[in-house]
Amino acid sequence: MPELPEVETIARALRPELTGRKIVSVRLLWARTLATPSVAVFEKTIVGQSFVKIGRRAKYLQLELSSSNLFIHLRMSGDLAVKGNGYLPDKHDRLHLGLSDGGLLVFNDTRKFGRIWLVADPQEVIGGLGPEPLDPSFSAQMLYELLHRRRRQMKPLLLDQRFMAGLGNIYTDEALHFSGVHPLRLSDTISVSEAEKLLLAIRTVLQSGIEHNGASIDWVYRGGNFQNYFRVYGRAGQPCPVCGTPIQRIAVGQRGTHFCPTCQVM
DNA sequence: AGAAATACCCGTACGC
DNA sequence: TGCGTACGGGTATTTC
Numbered sequence: 151m152p153e154l155p156e157v158e159t160i161a162r163a164l165r166p167e168l169t170g171r172k173i174v175s176v177r178l179l180w181a182r183t184l185a186t187p188s189v190a191v192f193e194k195t196i197v198g199q200s201f202v203k204i205g206r207r208a209k210y211l212q213l214e215l216s217s218s219n220l221f222i223h224l225r226m227s228g229d230l231a232v233k234g235n236g237y238l239p240d241k242h243d244r245l246h247l248g249l250s251d252g253g254l255l256v257f258n259d260t261r262k263f264g265r266i267w268l269v270a271d272p273q274e275v276i277g278g279l280g281p282e283p284l285d286p287s288f289s290a291q292m293l294y295e296l297l298h299r300r301r302r303q304m305k306p307l308l309l310d311q312r313f314m315a316g317l318g319n320i321y322t323d324e325a326l327h328f329s330g331v332h333p334l335r336l337s338d339t340i341s342v343s344e345a346e347k348l349l350l351a352i353r354t355v356l357q358s359g360i361e362h363n364g365a366s367i368d369w370v371y372r373g374g375n376f377q378n379y380f381r382v383y384g385r386a387g388q389p390c391p392v393c394g395t396p397i398q399r400i401a402v403g404q405r406g407t408h409f410c411p412t413c414q415v416m
Numbered sequence: 417a418g419a420a421a422t423a424c425c426c427g428t429a430c431g432c
Numbered sequence: 433t434g435c436g437t438a439c440g441g442g443t444a445t446t447t448c
Contacts, residue, residue: 182424209442223442223443225425225441225442225443226425226426226440226441226442227425227426227427227441259425260425260426260427261424261425261426261427261440261441262424262425262426263424263425263426263441263442263443265443300417300418301417301418302417302418302419303419306418306419309442311442311443318441318442319440319441319442320441403419403420404420404421404422405440405441406439406440406441418448419447419448420446420447420448421445421446421447421448422444422445422446422447423443423444423445423446424442424443424444425440425441426439426440427439427440428438428439428440429437429438429439430436430437430438430439431435431436431437431438432434432435432436
């Protein structure tokens with residue numbers, strides 16, 4: 151499932167494939183995939199532009215074009231790949247971009263949650279995002295200070311992309327367990343040493359996710375295998391890998407939340 | 417400020 | 433077997 155690591159993986163894979171290639175045709179197969187601008191403007195603007203730079207910000211893929219920015223959010227079931235000649239369209243394809251040398255950039259998204267934007271100013275899409283946990287300049291001290299500027303439960307706060315960008319439901323549960331922080335702890339009760347452990351945990355689970363090419367859950371399988379390394383997510387009733395206590399599952403803000411009642415104390 | 421609910425999706429898994 | 437329903441992910445939006 152496409153949380154941050156998979157986006158990083160896909161960005162890396164697409165970089166050598168797309169850089170320098172030109173878009174010669176566009177076919178939007180599910181109109182609501184396009185968040186902005188209008189379909190007419192999108193189709194007219196994107197054709198003729200070339201891919202300049204491929205990157206990501208949080209869970210957004212950023213495809214920098216000659217004169218605008220194409221952002222793609224994969225959400226749950228989205229996937230982006232370059233196909234060769236003779237590609238047979240899939241029923242869940244949402245966007246086809248024909249490339250100058252005959253290739254096809256395909257955005258496939260079973261659940262229709264994914265969105266794309268074509269904008270001049272990147273800030274329109276990613277302007278409200280919080281800091282990148284993997285950015286080396288982001289420190290535990292900064293995390294501590296941000297946590298103490300709020301008084302919110304840790305689980306929903308870490309999921310809030312304006313607070314910190316890139317953590318989804320799975321990685322949040324894993325990071326909280328890794329650092330021994332209870333999901334219902336209030337953010338301004340976290341100590342400096344806990345903030346240090348938490349940042350390390352966040353980076354560890356994200357990097358592990360990247361190494362394993364993302365997680366595949368819920369029958370949506372696209373090659374990743376981070377799901378085999380979950381310590382708490384989806385393991386309700388099974389023993390905690392650290393202490394053996396059965397993992398508990400509760401709902402926090404409508405989201406399934408998994409934790410070890412022994413390792414993660416209030 | 418921020419909590420909470422709702423909407424968006426659809427292929428599964430489940431109960432009857 | 434077929435039908436109905438709950439579920440899960442991330443984010444925008446609305447309401448409180």
